Amino acid sequence: TPEQLEFERLIETDSRVEPTDWMPEAYRKTLIRQISQHAHSEIIGMQPEGNWITRAPSLKRKAILMAKVQDEAGHGLYLYSAAQTLGISRDAMYDQLLSGTAKYSSIFNYTTPTWADMGSIGWLVDGAAICNQVPLCRCSYGPYGRAMVRICKEESFHQRQGFEILLTLMRGTPEQQRMAQESVNRWYAPALMMFGPPDGESPNSQRSMAWKIKRFSNDELRQRFVDMLVPQAEVLGVTLPDPDIRWNEERGHYDFGVLDWDEFYEVLAGRGQANTVRLANRRAAHDDGAWVREAARAYAAREDADRSTLLERIA
Amino acid sequence: TPEQLEFERLIETDSRVEPTDWMPEAYRKTLIRQISQHAHSEIIGMQPEGNWITRAPSLKRKAILMAKVQDEAGHGLYLYSAAQTLGISRDAMYDQLLSGTAKYSSIFNYTTPTWADMGSIGWLVDGAAICNQVPLCRCSYGPYGRAMVRICKEESFHQRQGFEILLTLMRGTPEQQRMAQESVNRWYAPALMMFGPPDGESPNSQRSMAWKIKRFSNDELRQRFVDMLVPQAEVLGVTLPDPDIRWNEERGHYDFGVLDWDEFYEVLAGRGQANTVRLANRRAAHDDGAWVREAARAYAAREDADRSTLLERIA
């Protein structure tokens, strides 16, 4: 069909597909799944950091953390809007999250027992997210690509803040240094797994790359991330918990050890530290707020009715 | 009437009036008011001490405090039962408390900002309560008098524990000593006011004494309390916040200064530190628990029905 050809031309020429353009159903579905998962991740991702807002150890850090968690809510809203352009409602997506049928990034099923985790999340988790997301700024679907441009800007700000938290801890008391190292030990491997399974075990990646939704393979992105981390870890003075990391002159990259994917699949299957708690908290917020949303709807309906009556009277 | 004569004989001979005996309506009403106020005071009185259960500074103190607050709930239940013998339901009394039409002891509208308040409440507030309550063990109304016997035993235990808390603080660090003295400064006058206004301004006292509900006047009890406190304060090493306290050889009692009754009436009028908060907390507990009580009722009704069906089948 001519629409199909037009779609293929857009992809081939690295142009953007826009909401009004024709697109294959599978392309639409893939994007809806990916964007809404991304949105859900931002929303669930508020919790591990929200855990420290009331206990942040300085007012400056408290302000930065509040702003960051709030940015995440903003990113969530922004991404839901992008997904809506593909013909799914925000309520439908949100229901999928709350009912457990939609996924969110597994990384947020880990917990934040110490303040240093605010640093590790920024440095490692946001760092990995950026590696993932920078190429998405060139995603073939316009609204998603444009959303990512804005989000990436803020994420790289967040990553710098996380780095700074760890740097301050590593320059602090021996207790603070231990806290930082212990936290990096916990977050390093899960962050590397954020790029998804090894390329051989990632069946959908191929098609996403053909559609120019995805631009690099999981393993390519993971390598890029490790290459970025190693020199930063040296600046921080933290040890990355992988004895196999070493520079490979030949490849021009850092080699690194094999990851324990069993744990990844355990968490993915719902048996992580916080899977049930994360969803239960989100559901509780939703249920506790039901009467508020209902009141807002009733008020809006009433206002509309008043306005109609007024218009009728004028007419 | 012969019943009236019998009632008067019981009072005169210091015998007990029992629920099945005839009694004047005013006697009944006075007792209902007094016993239910006493019960309400126990219930509201759980809050100022409940405030420190989660923060008690040693496990032993935590256990003692939990047991004490729980005793207060027990006393409340016990007193509600005594009042019920006069023909009022517990629900009716409880509604009066929650709606603000019934009173409770004004002392519980003060707050407990420090741990030392656990000591002051025991030593001063429970101490005053005991002075008030020991004579009530001989109250002309049987069920109330008997309830007071048991309650007084536990209260004097509580008073000793409060004394011990203050003693430990006064033998502790300078900070602990300051904490204890500051707390005694706050609780001393309100505790003295627990006996009610000066005799000249206490119109109902006379009749209660004639009926042998009350055995001593407000001022008599207050004097007895001060006489008890002064030597105990010396053992503790705390200063009672009244420069006019001195031994009066002639009277055989301690003289003490004039109290600021304006503050008393302010708190009584609802303008204390915690009046609205105390009632709001109690109401919240009641409202939040409504579904639980409803479920228990529904379950009990169902069980009864099942039992009847079973009996019918057997018959």
Place this chain on the structure above:
Amino acid sequence: SDAVARYALGLGDDALILAQRLGEWIAHAPELEEDVALGNIGLDLLGHARSFLTYAGSAWEKSEDDLAYFRDEPEFTNHQLFERPNGDFAHTIARQLIASVYFDALYGRLTASSDPTLAAIAAKAAKEVAYHVDHSVQWVRRLGLGTDESHRRMQAGLDALWPFVDELFRPDAAIEVLGDVAVRPETLRDEFDRTVPAVIVESGLAVPAVAPAAGGGRAGVHTEVFGHLLAEMQVLARQHPGATW
């Protein structure tokens, strides 16, 4: 001077403690837009707090963090309203309505302070709290006129917080002596009384007729929830005295 610093400290504590309460909402709000909105308001207040506390601390060679993390309960001088628990969303909105209109009136006047630092902080803050007033007024209206349940909850929220209104406007000897530097609290009552009761009544709600609480926040007297709030707020900083974050 010490008196000016103490004045700034009170203002700083008000903003800090309310920001702390709003921080408890994040990730629990009734909708994502409110996670953002309450977070924004909390952040604004935290900003005000930091300015006031830094200024106060400059008189005593103390940092904002010394003041926020290493004072004990009786040294905190915030009004009791700001420490009251969040309760449900209607309680929080009731507290926000009272707080925002109070801040709005106060900062509007403080902009003319003869102390240039206080005037500058107030000028910046005044712009932000105007938005906070809007936010709370809109929600009071929605909840008051929304459903039976929201009406009931909104009224309960107002009733619960109203005893803490009076304290905001009581004369304060420590302020009297400051002349043009400070705003006498009792002079703000008019503006509050012109604004808030009207909002309440227009929203189909009743202005609560409840006795005021004894108060005393500016003198370090707090409600029983405050110790719990501080325990949480200060726990980490106090575990590592002298550390930098």
Place this chain on the structure above:
Amino acid sequence: SDAVARYALGLGDDALILAQRLGEWIAHAPELEEDVALGNIGLDLLGHARSFLTYAGSAWEKSEDDLAYFRDEPEFTNHQLFERPNGDFAHTIARQLIASVYFDALYGRLTASSDPTLAAIAAKAAKEVAYHVDHSVQWVRRLGLGTDESHRRMQAGLDALWPFVDELFRPDAAIEVLGDVAVRPETLRDEFDRTVPAVIVESGLAVPAVAPAAGGGRAGVHTEVFGHLLAEMQVLARQHPGATW
């Protein structure tokens, strides 16, 4: 020995942290009888905790208070179930059902421990937890069969707590080596599975089908609420290090 002390520490932490949670209920229960009942159960648990912690501390020259107030989060070895928040009454009852049946099975067996101190503590505790089992079973039944709302809430409570069941019964290498001194957790699962699902089903409720949480409480891994609980529990003791109370 150190290994026995660590075992006692785990048992003590379980009881202590659950007692702390139950202490939060007092003066907030749905009826006065429950203020008394939950207080009683909390007191019993606190008693068990004190016995276990005192015994554990005797190996390290530490008092029960040293252990309760001056350890940090990763040094607490309670299972995660016991630190989970109270939620509504149904959540608390769900936690109590799981906890009481677990304690009942455990203490019943520990009475035969070759360590006379552990056996004696367990013997005393076993009598008390039998009452706790009754209390929770009766309430699960009332709430499960009571009203639609109570049924819904009871099911939600079970669903929320169920992920934390698995951890209670996982094999533990540190216990294996203790032989007759300790009870291997996995050997208690049968009794639990014979009792709890039956109670749930008889109450018209469904045994939750949810994935277990990763756990790790015995190794010092806790859920995010735990730091907040500790901040409150330890605040006063830590403000006055070395003081006697």
